[in-house]
Amino acid sequence: MREIAIVGLDCRFPGAADARAYWELLMRSGDAVGRVPADRWDGAEFSAPEGGDGRANTDRGGFIDDPDVFDNEFFTISPREAAAMDPQQRLLLQCSWRALEDAGIAPASLAGSDTGVFVGIMGNEWAHRHLTDYDKITAQVGSGNGYCMTANRISYHLDLKGPSLAVDTACSSSLVAVHLAGNALLSGECDTAIAAGVNVTVSPALNIFYTQAGLSAPDGRCKPFSAQADGIGRGEGVGVVVLRRLEDALADGQQVYAVIRATAVNQDGRSNGLTAPNRWAQQAVLEAAYRRAGVEPAEVVFTEGHGTGTELGDMIETKALGALHATRADKPMALGSVKGNLGHTEGAAGVAGLIKVALSLHNRVVPASRFAVRENPKLNLAAKGIKLIKAPLRLAAGTSVAGLSSFGMGGTNAHAVLASAPPQAVRPATVEAPGTAGGVFTLSATTPEALRRNLLAQAEELDKRRVPLGRLCWTSNRVKTGHRIRFALPAEDISALSAALRAAAEDDDLLTRHANRPTGRPKAAFLFAGQGVQSPGMTMRLYRESAVYRRHLDAADAALRPHLGWSVVELLTAEDQKVHRTGSAQPALFAVGYALARTMEEFGVEPALLLGHSVGEYAAAVVADALTLDEAARLIAARGRLMEALPDGGGMLSVFAPEAEILPLIHDEPLIGVAAVNGPRQTVLSGDLEVLDRVALELGEADLDMRRLTVSHAFHSPLMQPMLAEFAEVARGIAGVPRLPFYSTVRGRLLRPGEPLDADYWTEHVSAAVRFADAAEALLAAGPTHVVEIGPQPVLGGLVRRLRPPAGLRTLHPLPTRESGRPDLGALLAQLYQDGLDPHWDALYGEEQRTLTRLAPYAFSDAHRFWVKPPTRNGRSGLTVTTAEAADGSGGQVDDDHVVRLAPAGRAAFRGRVAEKVAAAVAAVGGYSLDELSLRSRLYEDLGFDSVTLMELKKDLEKALPETGEVSVPELIPVLGSLGELIAFYEARSDVAADAASLA
Incomplete structure (x- = not known):
């Protein structure tokens, strides 16, 4: 049988807020049972006198902390809807998100996929409380309850298109859900499956039932297979596992906790009672699971039993196991049950056991089972080839096989056979190559406070464990994405990264800047530098550290x-001073510019606009597909060779004055000319040295600043004339048209559609003035958000900044210093990511770094609480929002006319009767207080409105603003972009109505 991999998991159980805390609880044999929390139910509903004959015999059980806490804003769920939702739905949403991240999957990346959701659930006590008062049932209360919604809500919020269903087989529900998820994977119905179980005890109903049926332990504790066993103790919790076919998980490089070799499900049929277990059915389900897994009972090292701690249940379970394992007296199978720590978590019992087994196989140790020290002698375990796990059981090297049982009260039995993961799926064997240890660590969040919270969560995780930095960063690039506010930090050291994350979390200004960044994909312009920026050994650090750049160079x-006839790479590697000679400088700069541009493209930085300064146009033309690489190489090599062969005696002079002031001085000088216009007051002259000296004297007398340039020849001057004919012959036949907007520094403008970069253009290019300022100003007018300079060091960015670019334009360079390398390239990508680009991060890392590691999961907000009484909405009582904010009396209250009593902030934000009425209606329908709303609030994206709440809002507004008349849904939909748009729409309708009334 093909195997199923457990690639991700998360949980919340009594005494354990996450999977790490769960494992720690198990390893210390912790007791998570306590008194029923005061907010669960009224004592009048449930009495527990000592030794008395009350409804239930215990007021203890296993309870999770804060089941009412829910980060509704993260999932864009309005407070009113969140308050109506069964807390089991809320817990599953958050737990599923964290489990997917643990699997190395960005949850948002699954949108539209065939991912399946399978939820085991036994209790629906929230619905029993809220669907019996018919006057208080709202659309939100309806969708907030029901078994199906526990699975369907996960599929809805993550936009998953695979199977989505809830399973109720009582105590075996979540293991049956795992069975169905595995079958769906093996049949090809889905490629990823979320399997879960959940149980929240909102009422004492089952406590009373267990007591009346003689199943309840007086101290509220399960004592599996123990001499102390005296019944069931209730527990609650939520657990989620992410499943893949093993071959798919290995192909995608996912780490695997354990593999499920097989599962089996059957039914007791007619036994000695509907709720009584059946030994023969349990034995049959074990046999079926072993057979499907292809294992012999002797191979099973340990089993996580159902282990409720009832006399009948423990007896029948061990008899069924003994029928298969009794021959193992010399090497008995180990048996335990997590119920001794947590209580019986009912619908979540199977997944609680599954996560325990997966973690045991992963960590190569099985925790001791509570209450195992004094085993029940009536079970005669030794004769059955069974021993209880009285101390942590170390697993031997190699593959270990384990079993897991979960039996439903109504007779539906499930068993799973698991095994340790293949070694390559647990810990990567490769190590990171020297010089490639760093990367860019990324996070994203929905609000500044969410970013702060998660920065701290990641820093705390880094302080607890050390992982290879490259793998850590690469995983963050894959997993921690998808939200509006983006954070990125180049990282070269784990300790420094942790400190930097903490510093960022404490920097309010930085968090505010991140929150206020414009959204949308950057529009990047590539500016290619020309001759003069070359240096010996330029870009060689990047060449050593980046395989991508190395390949393109x-x-x-x-x-x-x-x-x-020689190698540019060898020239640069040798740090040869010959790089300054024209015949070497021009091809070397072309090679560097081409390689940097292609590297940027491979990282996902696609240019929208192109400009090259002088010889920079050659690399720009290749990127624009106007020249092939071979054509450009032939041209630039000939250009450099022919220029270097020209006689000496030329020079260049940079003058800090407008071109118009200089032209009269050189009008009658045929041996010099304007070589470049780099800005409004930056003009370069080029030509014969004697003439330049004479012109320099005149410029000095005019009090103009100037600077001699160190050059071998008078580039872009009349002195280039002797080489033009031969160069034109080399360029013959070239006639490419740019595919991208190309801002020519020969023409000083954007090339027109179809205007070629042909032999005439490149020949003219040799001696023509470089009209950078004109071309750059035209480019800036096209609205780039970023200018990325392509060259070995920054020059053009400074020239652009002097042209007074539009506000907000960023000028970036992948190599800001001569010593720059991969870290600086990472810094550029970090900036672009924060500004909206989705880089192709893989290109930044070596193959050995592109390995998933586990990060701290998303840290949800605990600021909002929703418990017991959902909001109600009817003609008498209006609406009450049960959030932490509303509980302190601040806003959110609605009177009989559904009008929110405006808080001061609301009065300031919404001026005028219509604005106040519209804002009040939106607040009432969503369950918000006025100070949570603004004119920019988006009804769908920010406030969680949908088609149901839209209709409710429409009716409320017709009642609150009768003069506006009935508004059709097609009229309303276009103005729901923001609350401000909605207010403006109703203000306009109100004004029209007022004008009509005055005319009448």
């Missing part, structure tokens, strides 16, 4: 070598 080198 090698490609450029291979294209140039036939025309040069």
Whole structure:
């Protein structure tokens, strides 16, 4: 049988807020049983006199902390809807998100996929409380209850299209859900499955039932297989596992906790009572699971038993196991049950056991079972080939096999056979190569406070354990994405990263800046630098550290070598000063520019606009598909060679004055000309040295600042004339048209559609002035959000900034210093990610770094609480929001006319009768206080409105603003972008109605 991999998990059980705390509880044999929390039910409903004959015999059980806490804002669920939801739905939503992250999956990335959701659930006590008062039933109360919604709500919020169903087979529900999820994976119905179990005890109903049926332990504790066993103790909790076919998990590099080799489900049929267990059916389900898994009973090292601690249940379970394991007296199978720690978690019991077994196999140790020290002698375990786990059981090296049983009160039995994961799916065997240890650590969040909370959660996790930094960063790039507020930090050291995350969390200004960043994908312009920025050994650190850059520079080198007769890479590696010679500088700069641009593209930084300064246009033309790499290599090699062969005697002079002031001085000088116009007051002259000296004297007399440039020749001057004919011959036949907007520094403008970069253009390019300022100003007018300079060091960014670019334009460089390498490239990607780009992060990391590791899961807000009484809505009582904010009396209350009593902040935000009425209606329908709303609040994205709440809002507004008349849904939908738009719409209708009334 094909195996199923458990690739992710999360849980909340009594005494354990997450999977790590759960494992710690198990390893210390912790007791998570306590008194019933005061907010669960009224004592009048449930009495427990000592030794008396009250409704129930105990007021103890296993209870999770704060089941009322829910981060509704994260899931864009309004307070009113959240208050109506069964807390089991809320717990499952958050737990599923965290389990997916634990699996190395960004939950948002599953949208539209065939991912299945299978939830085991036994109790629906919230619905029993809230669906019996017919006057208080709302649409939200309806959708907030029901078994199906526990699974369907996960599918809805994550936009999952695979099977989605809830399973109730009583105590075996969640293991049956795992069975169905595995079958769906093996049949191809889905490629990823979320299997879960949940149980929240809102009422004492089952306590009373267990007592009346003689099943309840007086101290509220299960004591599995123990001499002390005297009945069931109730527990609650939620657990989620993420399942994949093993071959898929391995192919995707996911870490695997354990594998499920097989599952089996059957039924007791007619036995000695509907709720009584059946030994023969339990034995049959064990046999079926072993057979499907292809294992012999002797291979099973330990079993997580159902283990309720009832005399009959323990007896029958061990007899069924003994029928298969009795021959193992010399090497008995180990048996335990987590119910001794938590109580019987009913619908979540199977997944509680599954997570325990998975963690045991993963950690190579099985925790001791509580109450196992004094085993029940009536069970005669030794004769059955069974021993209780009285101390932690260390698993031997190699593959270990385990069993897991879960039996339903109504007779539906389930068993699973698990095994330890293949070694390569537990811990990667490779190590990170020297010089590639860093990366970019990323997080995303919905609000500044959420970002702060998660920065701290990640920092705390890094302080607890050490993981390879590259893997950590790469995993964060894959998993911690999808939310509006983005954070990215280049990282080269774990300790420094942890400290930086804490510092960022404490920086209110930084958090505010992140929250206020514009949304949308960046529009990047690539500006390619020209000659003069070259240096010996340029970009060689990046060449050593980045396989992507190395590959593209090698490609450029291979294209140039036939025309040069030497290697650009060898020249740069040797840090040869010959790089400053024109014949070397121009091809070397072309190779670097080409390789950097292609590297940026491979990282997902696609240029929308292109501009090249002088020889920078060659690499720009290749990126624009106007030249092939081979054509550009042939041209640039010839250009450099022919220029270097020209006689010496030329020079260049940078003058800090407008071109118009200089032209009269050189009008009659045929041997010099304007070589470049880099800005309004940055003009470069080029030509014969003697003439330049004479012109310099005149410029000095005019009090103009100037600077001699160190060059070998007078580039872009009349002195280039002798090489033009031969160069034109080399360029013959070239006639490419740019695919991207190309801002020509020969023309000083955007090339027109179809305007070619042909042989005439490249020949003119040799001696023509570089009209950078004009071309750059035209480019800036096209509205780029980012300018990325392509070259070995920054030059053009400074020129752009002097052109007074539009506010908010960012100028970036992948190599801001001569010593820059991969970390600086990462910093550029970090900036672009924060500004809305989704980089192709894989290109930043070596293959050995692209391995998933487990990060701290998302830390949800605990600021909002929703418990017991949901909001109600009818003609008499109006609506009450039961959130933490409303509980202190601040806002959110609605009178009989559904009008919110405006808080001061609400009065300031919503001026005028219509605005106040519209805001009040939105607040009432969503369950918000006025100070939580603003004109920018988006009804769908921010406030969680949907088609149901829209209709409710429509009716309320017709009642609150009768003069506006009935508004149709097609009229209303276009103005629901924000609360401000909705208010403006009703204000306009109210004004029209007022005008009509005055005319009448």
